Amino acid sequence: xxxxxxxxxxxxxxxxxxxxxxxxxxxxxxxEEAQLEATRCLHCxxxxxxxxxxxxxxxxNFIAQVAAGNFAAAASVIAExxxxxxxxGRVCPQETQCEGSCILGVKGEPVAIxxxxxxxxxxxxxxxxxxxEVAPANGYKVAVIGSGPAGLACASDLAxxxxxxxxxxxxxxxGGVLEYGIPEFRLPKDKVVAAEIESVKALGVKxxxxxxxxxxxxxxxxxxxxxxxxxxxxxxxxxxxxxxIPGENLNGVFSANEFLTRNNLMKAFRDDYMTPIHAGKKxxxxxGGNVAMDAAxxxxxxxxxxxxxxxxxxxxxxxxxxxxxxxxxxxxxFAMLTNPIEIIGDEKGWVKAxxxxxxxxxxxxxxxxxxxxxxxxxxFEIETETVIMSLGTSxxxxxxxxxxxxxxxxxxxxxxxxxxxxxxxxVFAGGDAVTGAATVILAMGAGRKAAAAIHEYIRNK
Amino acid sequence: MLTPTICRMKVKAPRLAAAALPGQFLIVRATxxxxxxxxxxxxxDKEAGTVTIVTQQIGASSSEIxxxxxxxxxxxxxxxxxxxxxxxxxxxDELRKKRFIFIAGGVGTAPVYPQVKWLHERGVAVDVIVGAxxxxxxxxxxxxxxxxxxxxxxxxxxxAGFKGLVTAMLEKLVNEEGQKxxxxxxxxxxIMMKFATLTAKKLGLPIIVSxxxxxxxxxxxxxxxxVTVAGKTRFACVEGPExxxxxxxxxEAMRRQGMYKAEEVEANExxxxxxxxxx
Numbered sequence: 001x002x003x004x005x006x007x008x009x010x011x012x013x014x015x016x017x018x019x020x021x022x023x024x025x026x027x028x029x030x031x032e033e034a035q036l037e038a039t040r041c042l043h044c045x046x047x048x049x050x051x052x053x054x055x056x057x058x059x060x061n062f063i064a065q066v067a068a069g070n071f072a073a074a075a076s077v078i079a080e081x082x083x084x085x086x087x088x089g090r091v092c093p094q095e096t097q098c099e100g101s102c103i104l105g106v107k108g109e110p111v112a113i114x115x116x117x118x119x120x121x122x123x124x125x126x127x128x129x130x131x132x133e134v135a136p137a138n139g140y141k142v143a144v145i146g147s148g149p150a151g152l153a154c155a156s157d158l159a160x161x162x163x164x165x166x167x168x169x170x171x172x173x174x175g176g177v178l179e180y181g182i183p184e185f186r187l188p189k190d191k192v193v194a195a196e197i198e199s200v201k202a203l204g205v206k207x208x209x210x211x212x213x214x215x216x217x218x219x220x221x222x223x224x225x226x227x228x229x230x231x232x233x234x235x236x237x238x239x240x241x242x243x244x245i246p247g248e249n250l251n252g253v254f255s256a257n258e259f260l261t262r263n264n265l266m267k268a269f270r271d272d273y274m275t276p277i278h279a280g281k282k283x284x285x286x287x288g289g290n291v292a293m294d295a296a297x298x299x300x301x302x303x304x305x306x307x308x309x310x311x312x313x314x315x316x317x318x319x320x321x322x323x324x325x326x327x328x329x330x331x332x333x334f335a336m337l338t339n340p341i342e343i344i345g346d347e348k349g350w351v352k353a354x355x356x357x358x359x360x361x362x363x364x365x366x367x368x369x370x371x372x373x374x375x376x377x378x379x380f381e382i383e384t385e386t387v388i389m390s391l392g393t394s395x396x397x398x399x400x401x402x403x404x405x406x407x408x409x410x411x412x413x414x415x416x417x418x419x420x421x422x423x424x425x426x427v428f429a430g431g432d433a434v435t436g437a438a439t440v441i442l443a444m445g446a447g448r449k450a451a452a453a454i455h456e457y458i459r460n461k
Numbered sequence: 462m463l464t465p466t467i468c469r470m471k472v473k474a475p476r477l478a479a480a481a482l483p484g485q486f487l488i489v490r491a492t493x494x495x496x497x498x499x500x501x502x503x504x505x506d507k508e509a510g511t512v513t514i515v516t517q518q519i520g521a522s523s524s525e526i527x528x529x530x531x532x533x534x535x536x537x538x539x540x541x542x543x544x545x546x547x548x549x550x551x552x553x554d555e556l557r558k559k560r561f562i563f564i565a566g567g568v569g570t571a572p573v574y575p576q577v578k579w580l581h582e583r584g585v586a587v588d589v590i591v592g593a594x595x596x597x598x599x600x601x602x603x604x605x606x607x608x609x610x611x612x613x614x615x616x617x618x619x620x621a622g623f624k625g626l627v628t629a630m631l632e633k634l635v636n637e638e639g640q641k642x643x644x645x646x647x648x649x650x651x652i653m654m655k656f657a658t659l660t661a662k663k664l665g666l667p668i669i670v671s672x673x674x675x676x677x678x679x680x681x682x683x684x685x686x687x688v689t690v691a692g693k694t695r696f697a698c699v700e701g702p703e704x705x706x707x708x709x710x711x712x713e714a715m716r717r718q719g720m721y722k723a724e725e726v727e728a729n730e731x732x733x734x735x736x737x738x739x740x
Contacts, residue, residue: 258683276724
């Protein structure tokens, strides 16, 4: 099983240049590069990559089509299982899923499955796209709350089965976290997100923006008054967490959600939009996840010297390796084993510095990670104008509060079984609303499972 | 136009109108490249499917809103947002035992109206104090008179009604005229709500205030609207906008309201020069 070809590197924008713009970092493979990389796949009899994919894309099959130059056929293979391949190819944590289980990775580099998926999706979009089969209309209406990855995946599968699907989105543009959370330089909005949403609409899915479930409409009104046979709740993660330290409400302290929403959804980085954003010359981002990397890299592009403060070491950073690597290349400072204990303001109530304490790693906690412990007497200050808190989110209570019979966990997440069925018949849920903040692909997986369960539920009604 | 800088408009939004209750707000985006602006709902007509909003020209975005002519459409309108006023949840016979005093300041008079109307329609005793800089800036006078028991006008220059602040009027009513109230509600500029709260506290009167904080999404996602209430951080968009006035840290709220002032000034200049170029 000799495979002598090294993994084909992907071309990227020069770090110095990209640190000053919001253009996409990664250029993706050319046809020649993609075909060469595709020849590296060993076509295992029991492909571990497929088992590791939350939506079970038939990876070796599409890669074989790429190798043979049949890119349209490759796109059709992917489309059977994923409605958002150009997005997944860009933002999935492949290193812990498909590529993480690739047999080539044992001794060398795994096949660049993510980059190949992206290539196929981009090629397909530029060459007319895939026209998946849609079953004849079956006369049932299904409502989907939220147009993020969970909602879009659920809606696509249901539409293909012949359902009349309407997605209700609270914001003014569809896409959820793909639109407000993930920055342009990782996931272009018009070119990729809007285009993939158009392909979901092409299946017959309707999207109503500016409708807040729990306020504008309720789950009950959709089921009882508007004639929907079932509802899928994919409302996302919700309320940003703060640390609860002194000074957190000073001017210049933001949640990563606010900072990113202003820049991504509201396009503050563009001169022709009216949205204000405050970064200043120095920014401290607190946290170590993908959202922290996104916030830091956004602040950097807005012209700020940016430092990420994280209480564990680099090995524990929950962010994808690629994001950490890109952030470092671009010049983001990493202050590891550092925890903020107070935010210090000036006489006008604006942030002036963050008081931090050094940490060291102690015994492993319940998550298996070694828990950080403060080093007494090691306090120090980092001067900064802006602090961005990226500590995760807690569920938005609105839907649970306004829907009878919908149980939530102690932490406020909607209770749903592995197929997305909640405690209320006819109401299904998936994605961050159920699991708490996770990834795009896990949300899509949950959306697909729920679509199958909704189909089952309506057929047996 | 209610005054040269305050504009009232009816917006067609059937789903929103059907769900709206007193105390709630909505968010509009005037144009594709505009900001999301939270505005308190000033009235709603469930049958016609319309909501009324009142906007004062302050910055570039509000200028954009008030430049609309009848028949034009906002890029986006979303709501209702926030928790409805507490009294909408109370049993009506209990409500009728209470007497309310509303303290409205400037453009804040508009969101007071649906609350007063709602209570009046249910036979609850309601008085209203309306404050404005000068007579020409008083809005909703006739509308309010039709739905309250007593309307007390105050102007800074004495051009209409009582010459002085709304807080002085409140003290006068309670201390000099012996009026008794069970619940006060203040809606207006943050500074007015702060002093209305201090006065109410002095008079031993419970007071609710409606906080017009900065917001982006209005659904709890961004946290721009956070305020300290009774020592705890709360999100005005999903846990408010109404809070017990006694508990609110108004100084912090006022400081946070000015967070984007520097950027606003820049946007205004930009906006004005764009207008200049157009002409």
